[in-house]
Amino acid sequence: MKGKIRLSSFSSFIYDRWRKQQQMIKHQWKNYHKRIVTGTLAFAVSLGVSSLSMAQASAHINYFEELEKIYHIEVDDKRIGSVDNYQIVEDKMDKVLKENADQFEGKELLVGENISYTVERVFQSRVDNQQTIGELEDYLEVHVPSEYITVDGETVGHIDADKDVKEIRKSLIKDYLSDDEWEQWQERAGEALDEEEVIEDIQSGEEVLIDIELSADIESEQSSAHPDQILSIDEAKDVIINGTLEEDKYEVSEGDVLGSIASDHDLSLNELLALNDDIDEDTLLQLGDELSVTVYEPLIDVVVERIKKEEQTIRYQERTEEDDAIWQGESEVRQSGSDGEKLITSANVYENGQSVAEEIIEEEVTKEAKDRIVVHGTKTSPSRGTGDLVRPTVGGTMTSPMGPRWGRMHNGIDVAGVSNRDILAADNGVVSSAGNEGGYGNTVRINHNNGMETVYAHLSSIDVSVGQTVGQGQTIGTMGSTGRSTGVHLHFEVHENGQVKDPLNYVTY
Structure with missing residues (x-):
């Protein structure tokens, strides 16, 4: 049948060697993308099997080599067209990178898309190079190397490839420590203190940092992104602290009050007011007003444990007594009250700067409180x-x-x-x-x-x-x-x- 060639088993062996030499490999576009992209060699002529001599097989191989090559171009596995010379694709990408070099001076630029090609040999090329390059131009975007940051699968964003995710961890922790605590934490290389030793040595008025933990891991992988998408360390930290949810809006309807709106959205009144800076407890709501009702959940909680020893006041109590020597309706203060004092040693847990738990470890009364006694007359x-x-x-x-x-x-x-x-x-x-x-x-x-x-x-x-x-x-x-x-x-x-x-x-x- 026309277009088919039958090869002997020996000729098949020669053909297989030729295939290995000619490759059916994936091509890498120089340094435009950091991962290897691949292409395959396809044939427009299918091959049968017959008994041919070595000379016949060689003749047929030479015949295939004389066919024209075309390159099918794909962007992120989507075919956009074909060219008869892949160099024009490389030239186009070089041009795009040079056009953006001044705008992003000092940055390593690369083409962000995964561009690959497949080689095909045909009897006659009918490709439109100009149309294919035009299509390609619509897809090309300049990227810079980056680190792609996630927390428990939630996207944070891209940071500069020169930055380390450890910088985000440090920045998160530093926000919730005093300057002295931060210095101590660095000196301790992040090691927790022994609680029993701290309790034994702590003095009144002191608060000692015991340990710090992040509730989730910050993960990163090499990637690339448009320069405008690169976050600073502080911006990445803010995304982690605030979460990535968009605020929901609630439209005020008849009968609504601030308390009921807060309750319906599982918020406290203070949380609702914090989400809406333009209102306070005395604001008169109008029909159609829009209120933000979403509390942003942080992607990571910064948990800080401290032990403190402090003097606390024991408030005096007021007791009442009756006296039949005093006329009913009259009263007198028989004993003035005075506050007492006590020393409290406690373990305190803070989450994102807010106290969430306290455990009293030791309590010592240093001065007893004295009750205030008021006598009411019962004499009639x-x-x-x-x-x-x-x-x-x-x-x-x-x-x-x-x-x-x-x-x-x-x-x-x-x-x-x-x-x-x-x-x-x-x-x-x-x-x-x-x-x-x-x-x-x-x-x-x-x-x-x-x-x-x-x-x-x-x-x-x-x-x-x-x-x-x-x-x-x-x-x-x-x-x-x-x-x-x-x-x-x-x-x-x-x-x-x-x-x-x-x-x-x-x-x-």
């Missing part, structure tokens, strides 16, 4: 008076008796010059009035439920209320000079069966 009395009045002041001197004065009747006595200004109920009774009475100023009236009533005027303050039962000698207010008064004093009246009586008939001054 019947609402009916005894009829035997006591002085309504603590000491004092009568400054004006009952009787005519300044052209009018003075219906009581005035008392001043007291040792303290407490005003006392002259007998058991019920407060019938407590408030301002014009010329009398702040006034308290007590109905003793036995036909008697006492009046206490010009008070600076009132300590009882209408309807309150008071006992004889109970404080009902403070001496003052309210109303129509010439100075600090008490105006005291006694009424019996509706008649004004001279108070000196019941009390002595």
